[in-house]
Amino acid sequence: MNSVEIKKLKTDFLIIGAGAAGCFAAYEAKKLNPNMDILMVEKAHIDRSGCLAAGINALNAYVTPGNTLESFVDYIKKDSMDLIREDLVYT
Structure with missing residues (x-):
């Protein structure tokens, strides 16, 4: 059986889930107190997990008339405060 490495960490603010x-x-906490030590733990690969990584923070099944794919991506970037991977939004 594999052994599990245990590390003890100290932080001011623990966030479970990225x-x-x-x-x-994390963003808002750091704005309120730039000296705060923040630890975020996530079970999955942070670059590609969750709905926000791909810009899916709402059900947007199609681009409406008068809009472009680029304007949609720009909207998603602004809505998520640039916390997305633009390449995944296009997928």
Whole structure:
């Protein structure tokens, strides 16, 4: 059986989950107190997990008339405060 490495860490603010809520919590906490030590833990690969990484923070099944794919991506970037991977939004 494999052994598990245990590390003890000390932090001011622990965030469990690096999804949209976790990322925004970390962002807002750091704005309130730049000296705060923040630790975020996530079970999945942070670059590609959760709905926000791909810009899926709402059900947007199609681009409406008068809009472009680029304007949609720009909207998603602004809505998520640039916490997305633009390449995944286009997928």
